[in-house]
Amino acid sequence: SLSPPAATGPRRRAVLRSGLALGLAAGAPLHARAAQPALRVLRAVPAQVPLLGGAYPETAVWGFDGQVPGPELRVRQGDMLRVELRNGLPEPTTIHWHGLRVPHAMDGVPHLTQPPIAPGASFTYAFRCEDAGTFWYHPHANSPEQLGRGLSGALIVEEAEDAAPPVDRDVTWLLSDFRVGPDAAIRADFGEVRDIAHAGRLGNAVTINGRVPQGGFAVWAGERIRLRLINAANARIFALAFEDHAPLVIALDGHPVAPHAPEGGRVLLGPGMRADLILDMTGAPGERFAINDSFFPRGGYRLTELAYAEAPPLRATPQPAPAMLPPNPLAEPVLDAQALRVEIAFGGGMMGGLAEATLDGERLGMRELLRRGMAWAVNGVVMAGHAHKPLFTLARGQSCIVTLRNATAWWHPIHLHGHAFRVLARNGAPTAHREWRDTLLMAPREEVRIAFVGDNPGDWMLHCHVLEHHVGGMGGVFRVA
Ligand code: C2O
Ligand code: CU
Numbered sequence: 001s002l003s004p005p006a007a008t009g010p011r012r013r014a015v016l017r018s019g020l021a022l023g024l025a026a027g028a029p030l031h032a033r034a035a036q037p038a039l040r041v042l043r044a045v046p047a048q049v050p051l052l053g054g055a056y057p058e059t060a061v062w063g064f065d066g067q068v069p070g071p072e073l074r075v076r077q078g079d080m081l082r083v084e085l086r087n088g089l090p091e092p093t094t095i096h097w098h099g100l101r102v103p104h105a106m107d108g109v110p111h112l113t114q115p116p117i118a119p120g121a122s123f124t125y126a127f128r129c130e131d132a133g134t135f136w137y138h139p140h141a142n143s144p145e146q147l148g149r150g151l152s153g154a155l156i157v158e159e160a161e162d163a164a165p166p167v168d169r170d171v172t173w174l175l176s177d178f179r180v181g182p183d184a185a186i187r188a189d190f191g192e193v194r195d196i197a198h199a200g201r202l203g204n205a206v207t208i209n210g211r212v213p214q215g216g217f218a219v220w221a222g223e224r225i226r227l228r229l230i231n232a233a234n235a236r237i238f239a240l241a242f243e244d245h246a247p248l249v250i251a252l253d254g255h256p257v258a259p260h261a262p263e264g265g266r267v268l269l270g271p272g273m274r275a276d277l278i279l280d281m282t283g284a285p286g287e288r289f290a291i292n293d294s295f296f297p298r299g300g301y302r303l304t305e306l307a308y309a310e311a312p313p314l315r316a317t318p319q320p321a322p323a324m325l326p327p328n329p330l331a332e333p334v335l336d337a338q339a340l341r342v343e344i345a346f347g348g349g350m351m352g353g354l355a356e357a358t359l360d361g362e363r364l365g366m367r368e369l370l371r372r373g374m375a376w377a378v379n380g381v382v383m384a385g386h387a388h389k390p391l392f393t394l395a396r397g398q399s400c401i402v403t404l405r406n407a408t409a410w411w412h413p414i415h416l417h418g419h420a421f422r423v424l425a426r427n428g429a430p431t432a433h434r435e436w437r438d439t440l441l442m443a444p445r446e447e448v449r450i451a452f453v454g455d456n457p458g459d460w461m462l463h464c465h466v467l468e469h470h471v472g473g474m475g476g477v478f479r480v481a
Contacts, residue, residue, distance in 0.1 A: 038082060039124070042070065042095070044139070044151060045088035052205055053214045056184045061150035062089060068210035069174045069232065070137070070153030077132040077157050084124045085117060089146075092116030095125060096140040097155065098272060098415070099254050099438040102127040104458030107417055110141045112386040112459060112477070131328040131420075132159040133254020134228040134274040136174065140386075144234055144467040145190040148201060150210065152176070152232040157254070165250065165278060165322040167226040168314065174210070175269070176232045177203030196472035197350050197375035199410060200235025200271075206293070208304060216288060216307030222314035223281040226250075231269040235466045237411055237441070239266040239295035240303065244283065248322060251276035255420060255436035256325035263432075266294065270413030270441035272465035278322045286310045330420055330436060331453035333399040339451070340400040342392045345407050346442075346464070346474060348376035352408040357382050359473075375472040376408075376464070382473035386461065390479035394454030401451045406442040412469060415439040417460040418480070421452035439465055454480035 047066035051059040064070025075081050087093050094117055096108035106127045110116040117123045138152040154172045158164065179187045179201060195201045205212050219225070227247070231238055247267065248259040253274050262268070267275050283289055287308045294300040333339065347354040348366075356365045357377035364382075369375060374382045379391065394400055401424070406412055420436045426448050442448055463475035 039084055040073065040082060041084045041086060043086045043088050044093055049150070049210060051178060051207065051210065052180065052184050052212050059178070059180065059184050059186060061186065062146060063150045064153050068150035069176075070151070072154040072156060072172055073137070074156045074158060075129050077129060077160055080126060080128050082124065082126040084122055086122040087117045087119055090119055091142060092118050093139045093141045093146060093151075094123070095137050096417075097125070097127070097135065097137050099133070099135040099274070099420070100127070100155070101130055101418060101420065101456055104418065104456070104460075107458075107460070108140050109386050109417065109461055112461065116141050129157045131254055131330075132157045132163075132325070133251055133328065134172070134230060134276055135254055136230050136232060136274070138232065144201060144471055147232065147467060148179070148190060148234050149186055150178075154228070154230055156228065159325060163326050165226065165325070166224075167278070168220075168223045170226045170228070172228045172230065173208050174230045174232050175206070175208060175238055176210070177206045177234075177236045179203045180205050191373065191468070191471065193370055193373055193375070195235070196373060196468045197370060200466035200468040202235050203233065206236070206301075206303060213304035216305035218309060219281045219306050220309050220311060220314050221281055221283060221285050222316075224319050225279045225281070227277040227279050229267065229269060229275045229277065231271050231273050233271050235271060235468060237271070237295045237413075238269045238293050240269070241266045241292050241294060242279065242306070243289040243292065245279060245289060245306070246282070247277040247279045249275055250278055250322060250325060252435045253420070253437040253439055255328055255330070257433045257435050258324050259322050260433065268295075268441065270411065270439065270465065271467070272413050272415050272439040273437075273441065280319060281306070281308070282318070283308050285312065328420075328436070331397075331455050333401070333422060333451035333453050335399065335401060335451060338398065340392065340394055340398060342400055342402045343405065344391065344402060344476075345379055345405040346376065346412060346414075347380070347407045348473065349408045349410045350375075352410070357473075369473075373472065376469055376474035378474060378476045383475045384471055384473050385475070388475070388477045390459060391462070391476045393479040393481055395481055396457055397453060397455055399451060399453050401449060403447060403449050404440065404442060405447045406445060409444050411441065411443060412474065413439050413441045413465040414462065415465045416452075416462050416478075418456040418458060419452050419454070419460065421450040423448065423450055425449040456480055
């Protein structure tokens with residue numbers, strides 16, 4: 001098993017110390033603005049990384065610039081991002097900018113928004129980052145394998161100067177998991193029908209920023225951290241609880257919410273989803289506190305620990321509550337008679353009771369679907385791949401209210417491209433925050449109502465972000481004319 005050793009190395013503390021000195025001495029944000037090169041080149045290539053750490057051998061991965069995760073891209077809200085992707089993989093790829101409202105041609109969906117980028121070829125993405133927040137990037141071609149081998153990275157769009165809450169450190173944790181064998185190699189069993197029809201490809205090595213955590217995360221008493229959580233796993237849902245700490249959620253999928261304690265004390269993150277937390281280090285020097293993932297009731301485990309440095313507290317008095325971040329420039333849906341009403345029902349999977357569904361115009365029973373590697377249906381139709389006849393069409397600027405019904409026994413994070421939507425109600429009850437999201441986690445049998453304005457023209461994907469579910473038929477397209 002992959003249990004981490006206990007000690008916090010002196011090197012980490014030294015890094016922490018100098019980082020804090022930098023931030024606090026100037027009283028300025030730690031991420032002083034680095035000048036953005038006009039064109040950033042990213043190479044998708046095979047590489048070797050110490051995924052498991054400790055005494056384990058290095059793991060062969062695919063990574064952007066050979067890193068897992070890929071380099072963190074940081075821009076300021078309103079800036080142009082220009083990235084040339086060079087494909088050094090043995091198969092075609094693309095980059096999708098998850099959560100960013102980019103023009104259609106920049107969305108990175110093969111066969112829908114661009115041809116796949118062949119091995120040896122390159123493609124330049126360029127778009128303005130309209131929304132501030134925590135986003136990420138990943139391929140949209142053969143996603144189960146390309147993400148499952150390590151291709152993903154964080155994309156942080158910083159708020160305009162002085163709009164961000166003052167913090168001592170701004171920290172990104174890209175969470176993922178990998179399915180490895182005893183030799184530390186990634187298992188090549190991608191696309192197994194067992195994973196497709198159940199919870200997706202769950203890994204056995206859970207990572208923070210591409211490493212199985214070793215020795216805890218070094219913090220200082222009195223410190224305030226903005227912790228940006230990104231779930232980049234193929235299928236794993238995280239439910240994180242911070243022992244004896246009281247994190248406040250300040251943004252979901254990049255978009256600000258009124259600062260609040262996570263519901264039920266756990267930060268729930270399906271694949272694709274993000275949460276920004278304000279985390280005050282209210283412990284004492286030398287103490288350690290667990291961060292546990294308890295999504296699976298009987299399979300809870302310690303993800304990592306907050307490891308307090310043996311050093312005097314940074315400040316004597318508690319910090320004031322953080323203010324809400326300024327909203328992103330999203331069009332408010334108008335819920336009147338002109339708004340299009342749409343219903344989408346997801347069916348299938350094991351124990352879901354789906355008897356048959358349509359695949360390429362053919363009615364097939366569940367057994368035959370499984371034989372063909374399919375398990376899921378959207379309004380009775382199995383929709384694998386990327387290009388489909390639209391499920392619904394909006395006039396440009398038209399609002400819509402979409403009722404999503406999970407008629408399965410499984411959880412599904414449903415992601416919409418090109419737009420963010422408000423979450424209005426769950427099982428008929430209005431939500432507390434009417435939050436903006438780009439990915440909606442639905443519990444088994446849950447019904448959720450969302451609304452948005454179709455203001456980005458094109459054909460956009462809508463799919464489950466359990467990547468094996470998408471491959472198994474849980475996708476579709478909506479059109480903004
Ligand atoms: Cu993060 Cu369609 O994907
Ligand atoms: Cu799903």
